Amino acid sequence: MWFLAVRHTIIATLEPTTGTARTDAQEFIEASRVFLKQDFLPKLLYCLENMSGRRHLVAPNEKSNSAATSYFHLRGN
Numbered sequence: 001m002w003f004l005a006v007r008h009t010i011i012a013t014l015e016p017t018t019g020t021a022r023t024d025a026q027e028f029i030e031a032s033r034v035f036l037k038q039d040f041l042p043k044l045l046y047c048l049e050n051m052s053g054r055r056h057l058v059a060p061n062e063k064s065n066s067a068a069t070s071y072f073h074l075r076g077n
Contacts, residue, residue, distance in 0.1 A: 015034055015038060016034075017030045017031050017034060018030065036074060037074075040074070041071075041074050041075075044067065044070060044071055044074065045071070047067060048067055048068070048071060051067065055067075056068045056071075
């Protein structure tokens with residue numbers, strides 16, 4: 001069982017996949033969606049809420065996205 005911990009408090013558990021995937025690739029895609037929505041997105045939102053100023057708009061380097069860009073990609077998909 002997977003847990004999302006923020007500030008040492010468990011706030012969510014990852015739901016299992018539906019189990020209806022016919023191939024390993026389909027199962028991987030479904031599991032990735034579950035992980036991105038239930039684990040990565042809440043952590044990203046927590047970080048965004050606690051960033052000061054406009055730091056969320058700045059990418060850490062040329063090959064990375066800013067936190068804001070990552071958020072919009074996840075919300076749009």
